Amino acid sequence: MKTSYLANKFIPVSTIVILIGVFWYVVAVPMNSDKVSRQFKNLTASEHILKCWSLKKPKLPTPHQIITEMVNTTFFKKISSKRSLVYHGWITLQATLAGFFLGTLLGILLALGIVHNKAMDLSVMPWVIASQTIPILAIAPMIIVVMNSVGVTGLLPKAIISMYLSFFPVVVGMVKGLRSPDQIQLDQMKTWSASSNQILWYLRFPSSLPFLFASLKVGVAASLVGAIVGELPSGAIAGLGARMLAGTYYGQTIMIWSALFAAAFLAAFLVFTIDFLQKITLKRMAIIR
Amino acid sequence: MISVSDVNLTFETNDGPINALKNVSMEVNEGDFVSFIGPSGCGKTTLLRVIAALETPTEGRVTVNNMTPDEARKARQYGYVFQAAGLYPWRTVSGNIKLPLEIMGYSTSEKEDRTRKVIDLVELNGFERKFPWQLSGGMQQRASIARALAFDANILLMDEPFGALDEIVRDRLNGELLNLWARTRKTICFVTHSIPEAVFLSTKIVVMSPRPGRITDIIESTLPKKRNLNIRDGREFIKIAQRVREGLKAGQTEDVF
Numbered sequence: 001m002k003t004s005y006l007a008n009k010f011i012p013v014s015t016i017v018i019l020i021g022v023f024w025y026v027v028a029v030p031m032n033s034d035k036v037s038r039q040f041k042n043l044t045a046s047e048h049i050l051k052c053w054s055l056k057k058p059k060l061p062t063p064h065q066i067i068t069e070m071v072n073t074t075f076f077k078k079i080s081s082k083r084s085l086v087y088h089g090w091i092t093l094q095a096t097l098a099g100f101f102l103g104t105l106l107g108i109l110l111a112l113g114i115v116h117n118k119a120m121d122l123s124v125m126p127w128v129i130a131s132q133t134i135p136i137l138a139i140a141p142m143i144i145v146v147m148n149s150v151g152v153t154g155l156l157p158k159a160i161i162s163m164y165l166s167f168f169p170v171v172v173g174m175v176k177g178l179r180s181p182d183q184i185q186l187d188q189m190k191t192w193s194a195s196s197n198q199i200l201w202y203l204r205f206p207s208s209l210p211f212l213f214a215s216l217k218v219g220v221a222a223s224l225v226g227a228i229v230g231e232l233p234s235g236a237i238a239g240l241g242a243r244m245l246a247g248t249y250y251g252q253t254i255m256i257w258s259a260l261f262a263a264a265f266l267a268a269f270l271v272f273t274i275d276f277l278q279k280i281t282l283k284r285m286a287i288i289r
Numbered sequence: 290m291i292s293v294s295d296v297n298l299t300f301e302t303n304d305g306p307i308n309a310l311k312n313v314s315m316e317v318n319e320g321d322f323v324s325f326i327g328p329s330g331c332g333k334t335t336l337l338r339v340i341a342a343l344e345t346p347t348e349g350r351v352t353v354n355n356m357t358p359d360e361a362r363k364a365r366q367y368g369y370v371f372q373a374a375g376l377y378p379w380r381t382v383s384g385n386i387k388l389p390l391e392i393m394g395y396s397t398s399e400k401e402d403r404t405r406k407v408i409d410l411v412e413l414n415g416f417e418r419k420f421p422w423q424l425s426g427g428m429q430q431r432a433s434i435a436r437a438l439a440f441d442a443n444i445l446l447m448d449e450p451f452g453a454l455d456e457i458v459r460d461r462l463n464g465e466l467l468n469l470w471a472r473t474r475k476t477i478c479f480v481t482h483s484i485p486e487a488v489f490l491s492t493k494i495v496v497m498s499p500r501p502g503r504i505t506d507i508i509e510s511t512l513p514k515k516r517n518l519n520i521r522d523g524r525e526f527i528k529i530a531q532r533v534r535e536g537l538k539a540g541q542t543e544d545v546f
Contacts, residue, residue, distance in 0.1 A: 184375045187343055191369040192389045193362055202388065206379055285379035286420045 024063055028052055031060040061254045069258040082238070085262050091239040092227050093266060095155050099162020100223035104216065106163060107170025114171070115178040115204070116196065125175075132168050136161065136226065141233040158230035158239075165226040166219035173215030177208025210287060213278035220270045228263060240266075290476050291317035291340055291444070296349030298335060298502075308501030309335045310346065315495055315507060319443075322470055322477045324487035325495045326533060327540070332502020333480045333495075337446050340478065341369050353444065365393060367444035368437030372452055374429035376421040376436075383408065383417040386436045393440055407435040410469055427458040434466075438473065445477045451486070463489055464518060471515070484537075488512075488530045489521060496533055498540020506536035 032052040036043070040051060053062045061069075070085060077084035110128065113120040140161050147157040181203050189199045231241025240259045247256035282288045298310040310332045317323050325333035338344040339351060342358035353361035361367065376385045383404050390400045408414060411431040421429055430450055437445060451459045463486060470477055481487050487494050492514070496506040512525055520526050 184371045184373055188369065188371060188375055189392075190343060191341055191362065191367070192392050193365055194392045198392050202392065203377070206377070286422070287378055 021063055024060075025053065028058070028060045028062050032058045035059065057251050058253055061257050065254050066257045066261055069254045070261060073258065074262075085243075085258065088238055088240050088243045088259070089262050089266055092224070092231065092241065092263070095158035095227040095230065095239070096162055096220070096223045096266075096270070098155060098159035099226055100166050100220050102159060103163040103166030103219055103223060104170050107167040107215070107219070108174055108212075110167070110171045111174030111178055112200075114175050116200075128168060128171050131164070136165060136229055137232075139164070140226075140229050144230065144233055158227050161230040162223040162226035165222040169215040169218040169222065170212070173211040173218075174208055177211025178204045180207045180211065206285065209285070210278075210282060213274065213281070216274050217271050217278075220274055221267050224263060224267050224270065290319045290321070290354060291478070292350075292352045293336070293340070294350050296336075296339060296346045296351060298332075298339065298344065298346045310339070311501035311503045313349070313502075313504055315504060317476060317478060317493075319476055320474055321493055322467075322479065322491050323493045323495060324491040325478065325480045325497060326482060326484065326487040327497030327502075327537065328482065328499055330499040330502070331497040331540070332499070333497050334448055335502065336497075337448055337478060337480050341367060341446050365440055366442055367446050368440065368442045370430075370434050370437045370445070370447040370450045372449045374421070374426075374433040376429055376432055378421055381418050381420055382413060382424070382432050385421070385432055386439050389436060389440055395440075403439050407438045410438060410472070411435040412465070425458075427454050427462060430454065430462065431465075434469075438469075438475075443475055445475045447477065447479045449480050449482070452482070459483075459486070460518060466490065467516060484530050484533050485521060488526055488533060489516065489518070494529070494533055496536030496540070498537070503540075505540045506532070508532055508536070 029049055029052045032055055033048070035055060035058065036048055036051045039055075040048075043051065052058075054065065055061075058065070073083055073085040077086075079086045079090075081087060110120075110124060114124055115121070143160055143164075144157050147153070147160070178200075185203055185207075186199070189203060194202070227239070228241035228244070231239040232245055240263045243259035244256050247253065247259065279288070293316075294314045296310055296313045297308075300307045300309050313332070313336060315323075325336060327333050335344060339346050340353060340358055342362040351358050354364075354366050356364065356366070376382075377388065380388065386404045386407060387400050390403060395403070404417075408417060411434055413428065413431055413435065416424065416428065416432075421432070424432065434447075434450065451462050454462070466477075467490060479487075479490060488510070492510050494506075494508040494510065495504055496508065497503065498505045508529060510529060512520060512529070
């Protein structure tokens with residue numbers, strides 16, 4: 001058990017992490033070289049390289065700079081401080097979860113309509129697909145502006161953008177999942193003269209759960225992207241998106257990257273949480289063993 | 290009990306109409322064990338599905354307990370056992386058996402009583418809390434039969450329920466099915482493509498042929514109602530099996546030669 005974890009997870013993953021790290025440090029030298037040459041004269045080659053890895057506003061910050069910044073802004077700032085990464089992450093997480101909830105709800109409702117109603121089956125799906133061909137960056141400012149004009153600001157407009165991105169995988173997965181029972185199971189229900197509500201509750205919905213969880217994993221990551229994108233055009237002052245935007249204004253590349261890393265860790269945490277819920281749910285249902 | 294008269298059923302397909310059933314007429318009396326036998330494509334499963342109101346005939350009249358098949362279905366007059374056990378993987382054996390009872394709105398105590406009774410009938414005692422993946426194919430099919438017996442239907446429709454099982458298990462389940470039939474006094478319609486199975490089980494054998502699906506012979510069995518596996522070596526048994534084989538051959542000639 002332990003050796004297989006080592007061989008199957010730890011060694012391959014850490015190998016890739018080390019390779020990326022080495023590549024990163026190598027690339028950081030030419031990227032930051034100009035700036036070092038301008039600021040410092042008469043450096044030896046090794047001093048030059050060390051400077052490339054420790055500039056205050058580098059073009060490409062190195063991993064240890066980003067990690068140091070993240071540790072500082074996560075653990076050594078008060079959580080309520082505007083400089084705390086936890087504070088910004090929490091703002092984004094709230095919008096993400098609200099949008100994810102709304103998106104999942106919308107996705108499930110649309111899927112139920114598509115599966116149970118012939119007219120919806122024929123008419124809704126093209127619109128659902130079309131909705132995802134519009135670049136979110138184009139539609140996000142419009143949503144923010146329109147909602148602002150009716151006095152809705154803060155979390156909700158960002159949640160709507162999150163919802164817009166996350167409902168799609170849920171619709172697609174749930175339609176497939178609700179249709180996954182085979183003909184024998186449906187015929188069987190018919191021989192028992194079951195109502196369509198009973199078929200939904202006893203057969204279609206449980207059958208769809210593996211599909212739902214797969215969709216939720218994609219959906220929650222999309223929700224986070226939506227929340228961050230929602231923070232960019234709104235001139236928001238809080239949230240990971242706002243942090244990235246502030247970083248670009250002031251040339252604070254380390255700040256941008258640490259916000260980016262925070263977003264990545266947040267996404268990984270959310271996906272793993274759903275993965276965990278999936279495992280215990282499906283195990284309890286004896287669908288996986 | 291079940292009466293089928295002059296039934297025609299045509300499926301419209303992309304390759305043109307297919308005559309699944311042509312001028313099919315037959316009767317099933319109360320307490321009968323009727324087998325439908327024939328090669329694939331002869332319409333035996335289709336005929337069973339017509340009786341169960343899972344298909345609608347193009348022409349002809351079918352009555353089940355003096356109702357139309359659809360009324361009989363809505364009144365839950367029959368239990369249907371499919372080729373695959375079709376158990377729900379997330380329900381235990383007893384959970385699966387309770388499923389139709391839940392759908393039909395039986396009370397909790399009634400559900401428990403009936404589940405216990407049918408688990409006894411199919412001899413699955415001790416497996417109530419097992420999940421389908423923990424059972425062999427034969428046990429899964431027994432659970433599926435128990436599920437079809439759990440509610441008060443006096444007709445049992447079975448579509449090749451043992452088709453996917455090996456012969457040893459099949460023989461045993463055939464014997465158990467006869468016992469079950471004797472104890473419950475249900476009327477059973479049984480689709481199969483095995484001649485010994487049909488002869489061993491049935492009081493009446495309906496021999497069918499394909500293209501178009503039709504009945505070539507109806508044989509009233511002369512075997513006693515109480516049987517065991519040994520009768521398969523008797524003269525009576527061999528004579529009936531021979532007649533079934535001839536019926537099957539008669540339907541084939543135009544095809545083969």
